[in-house]
Amino acid sequence: MKIDIQHIAKLSCLHLTDEQAEKFEKDMESIVTMVNCLPDVQDELTLDVENAMRLREDIAEEHKFKREEILSNAPQVQSGCLVVPKTVE
Amino acid sequence: MKLYEKTAAELSDMLRAKECSAVELCKDIIERTNAVEDKVGACVTRCEDALQKAEAVDKAFAEGKELHPLAGIPIGIKDNISTKGIRTTCASKMLENYVPPYNATVMNKVESANMIVTGKLNMDEFAMGSSTETSYIKKTHNPHNLDCVPGGSSGGSAACVAAGEAIVSLGSDTGGSIRQPSALCGTVGLKPTYGSVSRYGLVAFASSLDQIGPIGKSVKDVSMLYDLICGHDKMDATSAYREYPGTFVGLNNDVKGLCIGVPKEYFGEGIDSYVKESVFNAIKLLESNGAIVKEISLPSTEYAVNTYYIIASAEASSNLARFDGVKYGFRAKEYDGLIDMYQKTRSEGFGDEVKRRIMLGTFVLSSGFYDAYYKKAKLVQRKIAQEFSQAFKECDVIITPTYPTPAFKIGENIDDPLKMYSGDICTVTVNIAGLPAISVPCGKTESGLPLGMQMIGAKFAEQTILNTAYAYETLCGGFSCIPDTL
Numbered sequence: 001m002k003i004d005i006q007h008i009a010k011l012s013c014l015h016l017t018d019e020q021a022e023k024f025e026k027d028m029e030s031i032v033t034m035v036n037c038l039p040d041v042q043d044e045l046t047l048d049v050e051n052a053m054r055l056r057e058d059i060a061e062e063h064k065f066k067r068e069e070i071l072s073n074a075p076q077v078q079s080g081c082l083v084v085p086k087t088v089e
Numbered sequence: 090m091k092l093y094e095k096t097a098a099e100l101s102d103m104l105r106a107k108e109c110s111a112v113e114l115c116k117d118i119i120e121r122t123n124a125v126e127d128k129v130g131a132c133v134t135r136c137e138d139a140l141q142k143a144e145a146v147d148k149a150f151a152e153g154k155e156l157h158p159l160a161g162i163p164i165g166i167k168d169n170i171s172t173k174g175i176r177t178t179c180a181s182k183m184l185e186n187y188v189p190p191y192n193a194t195v196m197n198k199v200e201s202a203n204m205i206v207t208g209k210l211n212m213d214e215f216a217m218g219s220s221t222e223t224s225y226i227k228k229t230h231n232p233h234n235l236d237c238v239p240g241g242s243s244g245g246s247a248a249c250v251a252a253g254e255a256i257v258s259l260g261s262d263t264g265g266s267i268r269q270p271s272a273l274c275g276t277v278g279l280k281p282t283y284g285s286v287s288r289y290g291l292v293a294f295a296s297s298l299d300q301i302g303p304i305g306k307s308v309k310d311v312s313m314l315y316d317l318i319c320g321h322d323k324m325d326a327t328s329a330y331r332e333y334p335g336t337f338v339g340l341n342n343d344v345k346g347l348c349i350g351v352p353k354e355y356f357g358e359g360i361d362s363y364v365k366e367s368v369f370n371a372i373k374l375l376e377s378n379g380a381i382v383k384e385i386s387l388p389s390t391e392y393a394v395n396t397y398y399i400i401a402s403a404e405a406s407s408n409l410a411r412f413d414g415v416k417y418g419f420r421a422k423e424y425d426g427l428i429d430m431y432q433k434t435r436s437e438g439f440g441d442e443v444k445r446r447i448m449l450g451t452f453v454l455s456s457g458f459y460d461a462y463y464k465k466a467k468l469v470q471r472k473i474a475q476e477f478s479q480a481f482k483e484c485d486v487i488i489t490p491t492y493p494t495p496a497f498k499i500g501e502n503i504d505d506p507l508k509m510y511s512g513d514i515c516t517v518t519v520n521i522a523g524l525p526a527i528s529v530p531c532g533k534t535e536s537g538l539p540l541g542m543q544m545i546g547a548k549f550a551e552q553t554i555l556n557t558a559y560a561y562e563t564l565c566g567g568f569s570c571i572p573d574t575l
Contacts, residue, residue: 002522003452012406012451014444015432024441024448026508031449034507035395036461043470049330051284051548069190075420082415085427 001036003028091199092117092251094485094571097162098309101255104150104161111150111161114256114295115143115205116233118163122207125575130229131239131249132175133168134209136445157202158337164199165255167246168209169216170301171290172196181214182416183438185326193290193489194325195259195301195318202317210245215409216266216294218242219512222503223442230499231274233572234537237496240270247274248305251570257305263294263329264397265491265516267302268528272491272541274569275530275569279311279559280516281551283523284329286315286417287322295404296327298397298520306570308529308559312336315551329549336552342560345379349557351485354390357418361494363410367532368490368542374564375557385480385487389425389473390518394472395509397517399453399466405443406450412438418479424507445506476524482546489539491528515543529558530568537572 004029034084145163165375171189221244231237232252239248243260247270260267292362342352414420414434421433453462531542546554
């Protein structure tokens with residue numbers, strides 16, 4: 001199966017050089033060929049009824065983290081805010 | 090016998106009988122780690138405050154305080170489990186300097202039991218791999234043969250126990266990542282039922298398949314650690330609502346009347362003859378002690394690897410979308426605008442295997458392909474789960490090999506993703522069906538490489554598989570997982 005690797009990379013928010021694209025395209029084509037082999041099962045998708053998830057109580061809770069703790073791992077911070085490249089001209 | 094060679098259960102008794110102190114034990118582990126870590130490479134980060142914590146445990150013992158049976162026992166933690174204030178890298182450049190501001194729920198439990206965290210352990214990057222070779226940080230070597238891989242993705246967790254660098258460890262298992270390295274390193278590893286151990290604080294790979302579990306030298310150790318970490322957690326929406334009576338108190342090595350199912354699909358082509366023989370010998374041993382053996386069939390096994398890679402990659406592509414260089418983790422140095430920053434950050438921060446899986450997941454979820462891949466795989470997943478449910482009407486436990494071969498050489502399979510993926514055939518079905526399974530050592534090759542046997546149970550039947558494993562361990566005279574050669 002032919003894969004448009006640059007299209008998939010773009011959807012994945014990845015940038016591939018031409019050399020990388022060639023290698024990944026080959027890998028992906030063989031992986032997709034492998035996983036493509038699946039039977040048609042006549043069934044419906046349903047949720048697990050035996051161990052169903054429950055909705056939590058809708059109660060406002062105090063934040064347990066301080067702003068500085070959350071920001072301490074951010075690559076770039078200014079005045080208590082995350083810094084990103086300009087997005088609006 | 091050195092302290093690092095003992096099991097947690099033995100050490101727990103020794104600490105209470107004052108035959109050793111938590112500080113002595115901790116020092117022994119530190120010395121052992123200093124001696125072998127350069128060769129094994131199991132650790133990503135060593136915890137410098139371990140001795141201080143051990144001192145506190147000794148003090149509490151001296152004051153006559155009631156402590157958890159695992160108090161003072163050194164434990165290693167896979168580096169995708171969030172540890173407050175301790176770097177948690179997922180063995181990725183993306184999180185190389187990430188220090189979580191909170192603990193995973195399992196870490197709160199480990200700390201409340203006064204266990205001594207000795208280090209954070211190497212793994213495949215974001216748990217994607219079966220050899221720990223995709224780690225950005227370092228290579229981990231199999232303690233039984235340093236030229237071989239320790240398995241993966243929890244390779245550091247299994248290798249550190251087999252090398253005596255910790256008494257027990259925690260790993261995570263999405264498609265075999267606790268059981269396969271346990272098989273390859275000669276340790277005991279339990280993948281619990283989906284929903285029985287909280288995933289809160291486990292860096293997500295494939296959320297519907299991921300599960301944290303224990304690795305140790307003996308079935309008792311794994312049972313004790315499982316009892317500590319299981320339980321409902323409101324912080325994990327998929328956590329099961331049920332009571333856990335404790336498996337350690339229920340451990341029983343009587344297999345009389347136990348019905349063992351042996352699925353023929355797990356002993357076919359591609360399974361090494363050594364592996365088959367040792368698993369069959371183990372089954373015979375259980376049979377000669379009163380177990381009933383029955384051949385069963387799980388016909389959809391042949392589709393398991395394909396189903397797994399579609400579902401796991403689809404979830405991974407979504408989970409790993411959060412790594413964008415904004416909130417935490419790596420950010421590319423040079424870029425031109427926001428989109429370019431996202432792309433460069435992700436392209437430079439992720440390794441090739443992670444990129445392959447993100448792209449596979451993106452592909453199977455993309456417009457025009459969703460029904461043909463993802464939906465189809467979800468339906469096959471149901472079928473695989475139904476076949477297991479049916480099988481458990483006929484038998485109590487299912488026994489298979491854990492991995493088709495013994496540990497392979499470092500570098501042998503890393504450039505062949507298909508070969509690497511197909512090796513997961515014996516373990517992925519368990520995650521697909523959300524079942525518990527344990528891997529125990531069941532012999533060695535002529536060259537001394539450990540082989541593993543997998544025991545699979547029905548949902549929440551941890552006690553049954555632990556009892557079967559305990560029976561086998563007793564019958565074969567115990568496991569010796571630390572090699573003399575290291």
